[in-house]
Structure formats: structure tokens, C-alpha cells
Amino acid sequence: MEGSNFIQRVKGWPEAVKAYVNxxxxxxxxxxxxxxxxxxxxxxxxxxxxxxxxxYFLIVDQLLGTAIAKVFDTxxxx
Numbered sequence: 186m187e188g189s190n191f192i193q194r195v196k197g198w199p200e201a202v203k204a205y206v207n208x209x210x211x212x213x214x215x216x217x218x219x220x221x222x223x224x225x226x227x228x229x230x231x232x233x234x235x236x237x238x239x240x241y242f243l244i245v246d247q248l249l250g251t252a253i254a255k256v257f258d259t260x261x262x263x
Contacts, residue, residue, distance in 0.1 A: 219227075
């Protein structure tokens with residue numbers, strides 16, 4: 186019967202959750218966490234990269250915007 190199968194699965198949830206939490210704790214103890222110096226260094230790299238890409242896209246946007254405006258001006262002159 187389908188209803189009894191569902192009830193059996195629901196009864197197994199607490200054990201499944203407990204096993205999951207235990208496995209999670211075991212894996213978290215195996216994680217090698219970065220040092221504070223590594224975190225600072227990679228954070229600085231990310232911030233510099235974000236500003237670098239932002240500047241690059243600003244320049245590309247300005248150039249493409251100017252080029253498109255010139256094309257529109259060329260074709261709309263009467």
C-alpha cells in the first residue's frame with residue numbers, strides 16, 4: 186500500500202537527518218581553513234580584479250556607445 190510506504194519513509198527521517206549531521210561534522214573537521222593572511226591576500230586580489238574589470242567595461246561601453254551614436258547620427262541626418 187502506498188500510504189504505509191510513505192509513513193515508513195517519514196519514520197526514517199530523524200535517523201537520516203542525524204546521520205547527515207554526523208557526516209557533516211566529520212567532513213567539517215577535515216577542512217583545511219585558510220589563514221588570515223591568505224584570506225586578506227585573496228580578498229585584495231578579488232577587489233583589484235573587480236575594479237579592473239569595471240574600468241575595462243566602462244571603457245568598452247564608452248567606445249561602443251560613441252560608435253553606435255555616430256552610426257545613428259550618420260543614418261538619421263537629412
